[in-house]
Amino acid sequence: MTDKARHDAIISTTLRLPAPAKLNRLLHITGRRPDGYHELQTLFQFLDLSDSVTLTARDDGQLVLANMLDGVAADDNLALRAARLLKRQAPAGIAPRCGATLAIDKRLPMGGGLGGGSSNAATVLVGLNALWQLGLSLDALAALGLELGADVPVFVKGHSAWAEGIGEKLTAVTLDTPWFVIIHPGVSVSTPAVFSDPQLTRHTPPISMARALQGGASTWQNDCEVVVKTHYPPVAQALDFLARFAPSRLTGTGACVFAAFDNAKDAKHVAQAASQYGTAWVAKGCNVSPLHDALGG
Numbered sequence: 001m002t003d004k005a006r007h008d009a010i011i012s013t014t015l016r017l018p019a020p021a022k023l024n025r026l027l028h029i030t031g032r033r034p035d036g037y038h039e040l041q042t043l044f045q046f047l048d049l050s051d052s053v054t055l056t057a058r059d060d061g062q063l064v065l066a067n068m069l070d071g072v073a074a075d076d077n078l079a080l081r082a083a084r085l086l087k088r089q090a091p092a093g094i095a096p097r098c099g100a101t102l103a104i105d106k107r108l109p110m111g112g113g114l115g116g117g118s119s120n121a122a123t124v125l126v127g128l129n130a131l132w133q134l135g136l137s138l139d140a141l142a143a144l145g146l147e148l149g150a151d152v153p154v155f156v157k158g159h160s161a162w163a164e165g166i167g168e169k170l171t172a173v174t175l176d177t178p179w180f181v182i183i184h185p186g187v188s189v190s191t192p193a194v195f196s197d198p199q200l201t202r203h204t205p206p207i208s209m210a211r212a213l214q215g216g217a218s219t220w221q222n223d224c225e226v227v228v229k230t231h232y233p234p235v236a237q238a239l240d241f242l243a244r245f246a247p248s249r250l251t252g253t254g255a256c257v258f259a260a261f262d263n264a265k266d267a268k269h270v271a272q273a274a275s276q277y278g279t280a281w282v283a284k285g286c287n288v289s290p291l292h293d294a295l296g297g
C-alpha cells in the first residue's frame with residue numbers, strides 16, 4: 001500500500017480509548033539527581049477507573065483539542081502535547097496529513113496522584129500511532145513519553161511495574177488485584193512543592209525488587225506521606241479514616257489516598273461511609289492496563 005492509500009484508508013476512523021488511573025502501591029525516594037529530579041523506587045498498578053479519550057483522524061494535518069480542561073491551557077494539555085510530539089515522528093511523506101481531533105472525557109481528578117494527565121498522554125501516543133499507522137514500538141513511544149513526564153512510560157507499556165530511575169526504568173511485575181477504595185480529599189497537592197520540601201525523606205536505602213515483592217503490601221510505604229499529611233490535614237484525615245478498615249496509603253504525591261479490600265462489597269461499604277472525607281471511588285486493580293485490553297493486548 002502506498003503512503004497515500006494507507007492514509008486514505010484511515011482518515012474517517014475514530015478510536016475511543018480508556019486512559020486509566022494508576023496507584024503507587026509503594027513509593028521510596030532513594031536520592032536526588034544533579035538536575036533536581038529524585039530517584040525513586042515504586043510499584044505502579046493500574047485501576048479499572050479511566051478517563052476516556054476519543055481520537056478522530058483528520059486529513060488536514062491539524063491537531064485540535066475538542067474540549068478544554070479547567071485550568072489547563074490547550075498548549076499545556078498533555079494530550080495535545082503528546083499528539084504534537086508524535087506527529088514530529090511521522091515520515092515526511094505522510095506527516096502533513098497526520099491530523100486528529102482529541103476529545104477528553106475526564107473522570108480522574110487532576111493533580112490527584114492518579115496520573116490522569118500522564119495517562120491521557122500515553123493513550124494519545126499509543127492511539128495515534130495506531131490511527132496514523134506509524135508502526136513505532138512501545139519502547140519508542142515510552143521514550144517519547146518520558147519527554148512529557150516521568151509517569152508516561154508506564155502507561156505506554158501497559159503492565160504493572162517495578163520502576164526505578166525517575167520512574168522510567170520499568171520491570172513488569174504481577175501484583176495482587178484487590179478492590180480499592182480511593183478517596184480524593186478535595187485539596188490540590190503540588191508535586192514540585194512536595195519534592196522541594198526540606199522535610200522530605202530523600203535517602204531511603206534502595207531495596208531489590210524481589211525484596212519489595214516478598215515483603216508484600218503490608219510492608220509498602222510512601223515516602224511522601226509524612227510531608228503531605230503535615231501540610232494538608234484533609235489528606236491525614238482521609239488516611240486515618242481508611243486505616244480503620246485496612247492499611248491506607250497515599251498515591252504518588254497525593255492528594256488521593258487508598259486502601260485495598262478482598263471484595264467489592266466491603267470496598268463499596270467503606271466508600272459509602274467516606275463522604276465526609278472527600279470524593280470516593282471503588283476500583284479494581286489490574287496488571288494489564290485497560291488501554292492495552294481495549295487494543296487487544
Ligand SMILES: C[C@@](CO)(OP(=O)(O)O)[C@H](O)COP(=O)(O)OP(=O)(O)OC[C@H]1O[C@@H](n2ccc(N)nc2=O)[C@H](O)[C@@H]1O
Binds near residue numbers: 149252253
Ligand atoms: C512522583 C510521582 C509518582 O507517580 O507522582 P505523581 O505526580 O503521580 O503524584 C510521579 O513520578 C511524578 O511524575 P510526573 O507527575 O509525570 O512528574 P513530572 O511532571 O515529570 O515532574 C513534576 C515535578 O516534580 C519533581 N519530580 C518529579 C519526579 C521525580 N522523580 N522527581 C522530582 O523531583 C520535579 O520538580 C518536577 O519538575
Ligand SMILES: Nc1ncnc2c1ncn2[C@@H]1O[C@H](COP(=O)(O)OP(=O)(O)O)[C@@H](O)[C@H]1O
Binds near residue numbers: 069
Ligand atoms: N490532559 C490532562 N489531564 C490532566 N491534567 C493535565 C492534563 N494536561 C495537563 N495537565 C496538568 O498536569 C497536572 C498533573 O495532572 P495528573 O497527571 O492528573 O496528576 P498527577 O501527576 O498528580 O497524578 C494537572 O494538575 C494539570 O495541570
